[in-house]
Amino acid sequence: MSTTLRLLEHIDEPGLAGMEVYERLGGYEALRTALFEMEPDEILEALESSGLRGRGGAGFSMGKKASFIPKGTMDKYLCCNADESEPGTFNNRLLMQKDPHRLIEGIIIAAIAAGVNKAFIYIRGEYKLQADVLDRAVAEAYEKGYLGEGILDSEFGLSLVVHRGAGAYICGEESALLDSLEGKRGNPRLKPPFPANRGLYQGPTLINNVETLCNVPYVIGMGVEEFKKVGTEKSAGTKLVSVSGNVQRPGNYEVALGTPIREIVYGLAGGPAEGRTVKCFFPGGSSAPVLSAEEGLDLPYDFESMAQAGSMLGSGAIIVIDDEQPLVPLALRLAHFYRHESCGKCSPCREGTNWTVKMLERMDQGEATPMDVEIMAQVQSNIIGNCLCVLGDSMAMPIGSMLEKFRDEFELHIEEARARNDASDLELGAGELASVATAGPS
Amino acid sequence: MAAERPRPDYPVSGADPLAPARPRAVPGWDDPVDLDKDPAVVPQLAETDVPEDLQLEIEHHMSLYPDRHSAVIPALWAAQTRYGYLPTEALLQVAAVMRVTPGYLSSIASFYDMFNEEPVGRNSVYVCTSVACHVTRAPEVFRAIRAAADEEGLEDTEIREFECLGACDMAPMASVNGRYVGPLDASDAHEIVSAIREGRTPLPGRGLEDADFELPWLAGDGNGKTSAPAGTPEAEAGHDSASRHPAGTPEAEAGHDS
Numbered sequence: 001m002s003t004t005l006r007l008l009e010h011i012d013e014p015g016l017a018g019m020e021v022y023e024r025l026g027g028y029e030a031l032r033t034a035l036f037e038m039e040p041d042e043i044l045e046a047l048e049s050s051g052l053r054g055r056g057g058a059g060f061s062m063g064k065k066a067s068f069i070p071k072g073t074m075d076k077y078l079c080c081n082a083d084e085s086e087p088g089t090f091n092n093r094l095l096m097q098k099d100p101h102r103l104i105e106g107i108i109i110a111a112i113a114a115g116v117n118k119a120f121i122y123i124r125g126e127y128k129l130q131a132d133v134l135d136r137a138v139a140e141a142y143e144k145g146y147l148g149e150g151i152l153d154s155e156f157g158l159s160l161v162v163h164r165g166a167g168a169y170i171c172g173e174e175s176a177l178l179d180s181l182e183g184k185r186g187n188p189r190l191k192p193p194f195p196a197n198r199g200l201y202q203g204p205t206l207i208n209n210v211e212t213l214c215n216v217p218y219v220i221g222m223g224v225e226e227f228k229k230v231g232t233e234k235s236a237g238t239k240l241v242s243v244s245g246n247v248q249r250p251g252n253y254e255v256a257l258g259t260p261i262r263e264i265v266y267g268l269a270g271g272p273a274e275g276r277t278v279k280c281f282f283p284g285g286s287s288a289p290v291l292s293a294e295e296g297l298d299l300p301y302d303f304e305s306m307a308q309a310g311s312m313l314g315s316g317a318i319i320v321i322d323d324e325q326p327l328v329p330l331a332l333r334l335a336h337f338y339r340h341e342s343c344g345k346c347s348p349c350r351e352g353t354n355w356t357v358k359m360l361e362r363m364d365q366g367e368a369t370p371m372d373v374e375i376m377a378q379v380q381s382n383i384i385g386n387c388l389c390v391l392g393d394s395m396a397m398p399i400g401s402m403l404e405k406f407r408d409e410f411e412l413h414i415e416e417a418r419a420r421n422d423a424s425d426l427e428l429g430a431g432e433l434a435s436v437a438t439a440g441p442s
Numbered sequence: 443m444a445a446e447r448p449r450p451d452y453p454v455s456g457a458d459p460l461a462p463a464r465p466r467a468v469p470g471w472d473d474p475v476d477l478d479k480d481p482a483v484v485p486q487l488a489e490t491d492v493p494e495d496l497q498l499e500i501e502h503h504m505s506l507y508p509d510r511h512s513a514v515i516p517a518l519w520a521a522q523t524r525y526g527y528l529p530t531e532a533l534l535q536v537a538a539v540m541r542v543t544p545g546y547l548s549s550i551a552s553f554y555d556m557f558n559e560e561p562v563g564r565n566s567v568y569v570c571t572s573v574a575c576h577v578t579r580a581p582e583v584f585r586a587i588r589a590a591a592d593e594e595g596l597e598d599t600e601i602r603e604f605e606c607l608g609a610c611d612m613a614p615m616a617s618v619n620g621r622y623v624g625p626l627d628a629s630d631a632h633e634i635v636s637a638i639r640e641g642r643t644p645l646p647g648r649g650l651e652d653a654d655f656e657l658p659w660l661a662g663d664g665n666g667k668t669s670a671p672a673g674t675p676e677a678e679a680g681h682d683s684a685s686r687h688p689a690g691t692p693e694a695e696a697g698h699d700s
Contacts, residue, residue, distance in 0.1 A: 075508070087572040087606035097650075118508070125519075125556045126568075126607050128620040129651045161506045166515050167555030169605060183511030185553040201508055244574035244610030249659045251611045270659070286573045286606075319574050319610070333576045337605055343553075 004230045006218055006238050007211070008254040011098050017133050019140040022101040028146060030221035034109045035154050043113035043220065050219045050227045051236030056081055056172075056209030057284070057314045059235075059303045062216075068196035069114040069204045077200040078116040079181065079207045080107055082123040082130075083165055083172040086285035087337065088317035091240035091252050092210040096123070096130040099214070100137035104160065106213035108146060109220055111158045114206045118159050122177050125166040134162045169341035173389045174207045175199075176343070187345045188389035211240055211316075231257040235302040239316050243269040246276065246322035257302040264301060265320055272322040279323045280405070284314020286334055287394030289401035290321075310401070327406050328413045331399050332360040338395035349392030352383040356399060363410065366417030373410050377403045482543050490538035496524060500539045510540060514550050518557055527558040555605070565599040565638050567591075568617040572606035578625075580614035586628035587616070590635040599638055609650065611657060622650035625658065 015021040022028070034043055048063025069076060080103065084092040096103060107119050123131045138160055141147045149157040163181060165171050171180045175189035178200050199205025215237055219227050228236045235257035241264055244250040248270030255264055265271060265278065272278055278293040283301070289311040291299075299305045306313040321330065339353040359376045362368040380400035383392040403410060499520045503513035517540055521532040528551050533544040540547075551557040569584040581603075588601055607622065609615050615624025618634060623645045630645065637644035647654055 084608050085606060088574050088610055089606075090608045090610055093608050124608070125515075125554070126604075126617060126620075129622070163512075164515065164519065165554070166519065166557055167605075168553065180515070181512055182509065183514035183550070185549060242610065244613060245577050249657075250574075250613065251657060251660075282573070317610075319577075321577060325577050330573065330576065333571070334573060337572060341605065 004238060004256060005254055006230075007095065007099075007102075007214055007240055008252070011094065016099055017097070017101070017137060019101065019137075019144060022099075026221070027101055027217075028105055030217035031105050031108055031146065032152065034112055034220050035152060035156065038220070040113050040115060043109065046219055046224050047110075047113060047216065050224045051231070051234065052212065052215055052219055052227070053235060053303060054209060055211035055215070055239065055316060057086070057287075057312075059313060062208065062212050065196065065208070066110060066114045066206055068194075069116070069206050070197070071115065075118070075201065075203045076114065076116045077203055077205045078107060078111050078114065078119040079174075079177060079200060079205060080119070080121040080210060080213055081172060081174065081177060081207055082121050082127070082210050083177060084127075084210070084315075085124055085169045085172050086287060086315045086317060087334075088242060088244050088282060088285045088319040089315040090242045090244075091316060093127060093130055094240070094252050095210055095214050096127070097133055100134050101141070102214045102217060103134075103210055104137060104141050104146070106216035107160060108151065108158055109216050110206065110208065110213060112156055116206060117157055119161075120181060120200075121160065121162045122171070122181055123162060123164055124171075125164050131162055131164050138162055168343075169337075170343045170389070170391055173391065176389065177207070178205065185343070187343050188391075190388055232300070232302050232304075234304055239301070239313075241301070242315075242317040243320065244317065245281070245320040246272045246278075246325065247320050248273060255301065258300045258305075260297075261299055261301050261318070262297045265297065265318060269318075269320070272320065276322040276324055279321050279325065279327075280402075281321060282317070282319040282398065283309075284312045285317040286319060286337070286398060287390070288312045288314045289397045290405065291401075292405050326413065327402055327409050328360060328364050331402055332357065332364060334398060335360055335395055338391065342391055346387035346389075346392065348383045348386040352379050352392055353395055355379055356395065363414050364417060366414075366419075366421035368414045368417075370411050370414060372414070373403060373407060482545050484541055484543055485534050485538040487538045490534055492535045492538055493524070496520060496535065497539050500536060504540065511542070513540065514542075514547065515554070518547065518551055522557060526564040527561045529559075529561075533559075558600075562600040563598045565619055566617070567599060567601045567619075567634065567638070568604035568607065569602070570605075570607040570609070570613070570615055570617070571603040572610075574606070574610035575613040575615065578613045580626075582628050583614045583616070583626045583631070586631035587634060590631035594632070594635050594639065596635050596639055612650065618644045623648050624650075 010016055010025050013021060044063055044067050047066060048061060052062045053059045054062055082092055082096060111119055121134060123134065138147065145152055147158055147160050151157060165180060168186050170176045171186040173188050174195055175191060176186040178195060179189065180186035181200060195205040195207055197204060231237045237257065238254050239257050241253050241255055243253060243264060247265065250269060253264060253268045278297065280290040280292045281296060282288050282290055283296065283306050291309060291311050296309060299309055303313050335353060335356045339357050342349050342353050344350045356376060356379060359368065359372050363372060377400060380396035383396040500513065500517040503516040504510040507513055517536050518528060521536050522528050525532045533547045537544040537547055551559050567587060569580060569587060571580045571584055584603055591599065591601055607615065607617055609622050609624060612624030614626050615622060616626060634644045649655060
């Protein structure tokens with residue numbers, strides 16, 4: 001498997017976040033190519049034929065998405081989705097903190113291709129450090145004439161604003177992000193119309209993830225053929241994988257799409273601590289259905305294989321769970337998260353997440369019966385596909401898959417918790433009898 | 443009645459001893475509505491006492507967007523940074539500058555996790571207890587920090603569990619006043635608490651923003667990085683070290699070795 005490094009090639013270079021070092025390493029060269037040697041249509045064509053797919057979760061072709069933006073002189077917008085809040089994902093954080101100019105360059109090129117003059121980076125509020133880094137980088141880019149009116153004395157102009165969120169997972173959903181950026185509560189919108197037709201301020205809007213946009217300068221800079229050399233036929237390029245959970249060396253690793261998962265989990269991240277084995281893992285952030293070790297570890301890590309296995313590549317975050325972790329508290333933690341983050345707009349999600357938490361609490365406290373597993377699985381299937389956005393699905397899919405694949409463990413957990421309760425009831429009963437006996441008439 | 447509300451499962455240590463425990467519902471949720479009253483109107487800027495720098499900051503944010511409403515979150519950030527939380531007066535001030543109703547601002551402030559309409563303390567300790575941190579014993583760290591805070595009588599600090607903070611590589615971790623520190627251990631709790639009380643930077647050298655920050659399993663000599671775990675092809679181990687410490691920066695490598 002190829003060990004080509006792209007996004008992380010210079011990531012540890014001191015001062016990369018500054019303009020000087022970035023330019024010394026060939027930064028903004030791709031922008032010059034895009035601006036002076038290519039027509040917007042050619043850029044679109046290059047992006048589409050490069051096979052670059054969105055890295056945010058859905059995996060849709062980036063070039064195709066950009067080509068949906070209508071031509072014309074209306075106000076069009078580009079939003080960079082930097083609201084990286086999918087549990088387990090932290091590759092955007094690294095890119096923004098260490099290599100902000102790559103993102104800015106990608107945004108400018110994408111804006112040229114789509115004919116956009118106003119761009120926003122929506123960064124989550126918790127990323128204070130990264131937002132400050134971006135602010136400085138944007139100011140530098142304005143100073144150097146890469147942003148603003150007449151970029152590098154061409155006719156193309158672009159304004160870029162770094163917009164900080166304030167702590168809402170749902171704002172990573174693209175239409176909720178738009179609402180939030182418009183100054184509303186971050187509620188998802190009904191689709192269609194899709195953002196490409198009516199997005200921000202009702203104008204056509206292109207929304208892309210940080211990692212996707214960071215790949216754009218490479219597509220233009222090295223050319224389509226070179227870019228496609230890494231990865232599989234349908235999933236081109238490299239992917240930053242955030243490996244976390246029960247592994248010895250959690251971190252961001254850049255792999256060619258199609259690398260076997262075992263190599264990522266054991267080879268790069270060191271696998272679970274000694275003496276433990278992988279029970280299951282989330283292949284694409286906590287919203288992805290879990291795969292057990294047997295079914296998942298030997299699959300190649302790309303969009304198609306994950307979809308075929310009944311899961312998804314999602315945000316590219318592998319969370320490893322080892323055999324020592326009980327699943328019920330883990331599912332409860334997950335459900336708590338989604339209950340808290342549900343915006344409350346659609347009933348299946350609002351009620352479903354709430355009841356899942358309550359049922360899991362009952363299981364953990366020994367008040368559930370095996371029938372509750374059945375009911376809970378049914379609740380999950382009633383959430384999936386019945387809401388405006390996929391937040392409810394994001395809970396229902398992993399928990400549904402846990403119930404399906406580790407049903408025995410859930411049933412055992414219920415039984416053990418009940419047995420524990422019965423035992424303590426017995427003790428309590430015996431204690432009461434004893435106290436009655438001693439308090440009896442003397 | 444309000445006093446009997448169950449306390450939340452995170453402490454709100456004494457920003458205002460008379461303030462009730464932070465309610466679970468949105469403020470005013472349980473209060474009866476006076477239907478005869480006129481709805482709140484947009485406060486007049488001339489009649490509202492707005493600090494000049496706050497007004498300038500909000501107006502600057504409003505100028506960045508095609509629609510002034512987009513500046514709601516930055517404007518509320520500005521007010522919250524100034525006052526520590528968002529009291530009604532702060533909402534009125536922002537409302538006057540932005541020409542929106544205070545109710546609109548309240549609807550925004552109550553939606554987002556990081557805005558507080560009640561005083562919760564000027565310092566914040568967000569302990570991530572999401573999935574990846576959960577399996578690395580973050581709940582233990584959270585309990586230890588809370589216990590240490592109670593023990594040392596730490597005031598003016600909000601300590602709470604938080605959704606994934608996007609730093610699972612340093613799990614378990616916490617965000618102390620916006621500074622990401624990790625990987626944490628229950629024994630770090632007292633250091634964090636004392637640092638907040640004394641106004642120091644907690645855990646120097648272990649914050650994500652620190653120049654010498656390095657994850658423990660990558661730190662030290664190069665041997666640990668390149669030795670392949672059992673059963674791993676050598677090539678992949680080489681890839682590992684390349685991912686983190688790319689070739690071409692031998693100085694950086696050498697620097698870390700010392």
